[in-house]
Amino acid sequence: MVNGTQKLSRPPNPVLLRQYGFQIIQKLVPPETCDLLAVELTALMDQQSGHSRHKPGGVRNLLRLSPNVAVLAKAESISALLDELTGKTCFPVRAVFFDKTPDANWSVPWHQDLAIAVAARIETPGFGPWSVKDGILHTQPPMEVLEKMLTVRLHLDDCDANNGALKVIPSSHTRGEISAEAIAAITGAIQPFVCELPKGGALVMRPLLLHASSRSGNPDHRRVLHIEYATEELPNNLKWFDRQ
Ligand SMILES: O=C(O)CCC(=O)C(=O)O
Numbered sequence: 001m002v003n004g005t006q007k008l009s010r011p012p013n014p015v016l017l018r019q020y021g022f023q024i025i026q027k028l029v030p031p032e033t034c035d036l037l038a039v040e041l042t043a044l045m046d047q048q049s050g051h052s053r054h055k056p057g058g059v060r061n062l063l064r065l066s067p068n069v070a071v072l073a074k075a076e077s078i079s080a081l082l083d084e085l086t087g088k089t090c091f092p093v094r095a096v097f098f099d100k101t102p103d104a105n106w107s108v109p110w111h112q113d114l115a116i117a118v119a120a121r122i123e124t125p126g127f128g129p130w131s132v133k134d135g136i137l138h139t140q141p142p143m144e145v146l147e148k149m150l151t152v153r154l155h156l157d158d159c160d161a162n163n164g165a166l167k168v169i170p171s172s173h174t175r176g177e178i179s180a181e182a183i184a185a186i187t188g189a190i191q192p193f194v195c196e197l198p199k200g201g202a203l204v205m206r207p208l209l210l211h212a213s214s215r216s217g218n219p220d221h222r223r224v225l226h227i228e229y230a231t232e233e234l235p236n237n238l239k240w241f242d243r244q
Pocket of ligand 1: 098108113164165166211212213224226
């Protein structure tokens with residue numbers, strides 16, 4: 001059901017992605033497809049949280065849990081966009097659903113996405129520390145692995161600055177792993193870009209781009225399907241947990 005994507009509202013621009021570390025795509029997936037995904041993923045999140053009073057902010061492992069997400073992640077228009085942006089063949093390796101609601105309204109401090117999900121622990125130079133999140137093994141790979149990855153954050157609701165939009169520091173993806181002190185200095189000195197997007201739009205970003213988000217100031221959902229893509233297999237027989 002979810003393999004249709006709209007014509008991109010502006011052409012992919014590898015130069016801008018290289019320079020700024022992100023690109024805003026106003027129309028990537030038809031709104032009706034977003035509505036179907038929003039209903040399915042919201043129900044999945046409710047099912048996972050059960051009667052717990054503490055509502056989670058998201059659901060991991062979606063390339064396995066949702067055939068619709070797995071199909072969408074490999075849809076021709078998304079693949080074509082990413083391949084054009086990177087000049088390589090991109091494949092999905094992890095998908096997470098995030099929502100902010102009055103029951104689960106959270107903020108995220110400035111950070112880079114440094115961890116990847118892998119199938120098994122094989123000690124490999126440059127990989128580590130290792131951790132387990134929701135039962136899935138994660139590790140921090142060398143910077144050259146992260147530098148080649150791309151994340152697509154597909155918006156399933158309209159999202160503006162008052163609704164927990166992601167803020168990014170343009171060009172921060174070029175600095176490798178940034179220390180906590182440097183993150184404080186950079187985010188204190190540089191005006192962030194606020195990624196406001198309509199339903200069906202997407203932010204395409206490098207995982208090393210500094211990003212953060214505020215609590216939502218309104219009671220609507222702010223649903224985002226976050227899909228990570230890689231362009232290369234891992235070394236030393238390490239395997240992406242969810243390579244599609
Ligand atoms: O969706 C958000 O507001 C933040 C998500 C995030 O920080 C991340 O994907 O690393």
